Amino acid sequence: MTNSRGRPRTFNEEKVLKAAEQVFWKKGFSDTSLDDLVGAMGINRPSIYRAFGSKEDIYRRLLQNFADKMEAVFIETMGSDGNIRDRLIAFYQNALTVYSGGGIAKGCMVMSTAVTVAPCNSAIQEDLMAIIQFVDEKLAEQFQIAIDSGHISATPNGKSRGMLAQSLLHSLSLRARAGQSPSQLQPLIETGVALLTS
Amino acid sequence: MTNSRGRPRTFNEEKVLKAAEQVFWKKGFSDTSLDDLVGAMGINRPSIYRAFGSKEDIYRRLLQNFADKMEAVFIETMGSDGNIRDRLIAFYQNALTVYSGGGIAKGCMVMSTAVTVAPCNSAIQEDLMAIIQFVDEKLAEQFQIAIDSGHISATPNGKSRGMLAQSLLHSLSLRARAGQSPSQLQPLIETGVALLTS
DNA sequence: CTATATATGTACCAGTTCGCATAATAATAG
């Protein structure tokens, strides 16, 4: 029994999901209508449902998808072997490029859009919480390594530094979406990293 | 010509605005319907329109209203004459009480709800930007005083410290709305303030 | 070929959205 029976799809799954992401990213969950998705994805309503489920299903999938992409950025920048200061700066700068990309003020897709719905949608709230905790852990790991190898002081500890490092990320996202330019935010990255690695 | 001609209002303006705030705070701008407001405020649609204008008018008014209330918290805590460390901790703790109040994960009303709409509504985006910049300035002021009086080092400068201090606020709001408890966030406040005042 | 499985397109559902037109109500001014 092959999986390719029936009429073949006319759309590329990756492409239409990317299109849907753009809409959710800009308009948020509540303000995105199925008609918006139909327009952006270029496929009809019943096809969307058949392929991806409900609006909420698509959105939650894209949340995880975005988090995965940011994790890739994290691994790419923080995984190298320079000192933690330079690696952190590279990470924040790449994140900021994502947040401010395309000339539109966007911020982080997760932090900017899931927040609002969270109190009314426990599934999305849990997704958001899980992503925040994951980022905390990943950052804490890196600080712990730097502490263990004597590059930075043992206080604040790795976990605290991780949470504070994510705070900077939260603020970059929020400020970018409010319309602050990358050049305005660059000093925030630099002084933030300086404090975080002191 | 007196102002009290005609049929008198049956509602208390402050009270119904407070009720509206609760709805917007929980559901965000887009997901709050006029029927929601009618239900919460206890007055009919045409009365709402006559008294406060459109849904967007009410929301923007409440944004500023909330910012004013937080400024009052700021003045109350940061205006005293203890050392900057203790005053900052008091400020963050009071803010966190607001963010986590009433058993529901709420976060900051401005940061949690205006973010999402910002890219689609330039007026709200500008409101958000103005509030962020105002908070930056108020915080920077306090750090500058502490620097000038020799209580903390001159680098990072007051402006940078102000922006970083607001980052912590952003993260507290986001984390509270994601469901993290005040006790989980207390260490973030403490280590954050320690770094900010080092 | 026929049977089956998947995808698509039209058209529609019931419920909700915002905003308003209209009329009734309740106060004051003279």
Next chain:
DNA sequence: CTATTATTATGCGAACTGGTACATATATAG
């Protein structure tokens, strides 16, 4: 009292909401 002014209540309507039924199209399996 009547005229004026302001607020409140009923309820409309046209557009939009997320979601689906049904018929049609296009592939593979045998």
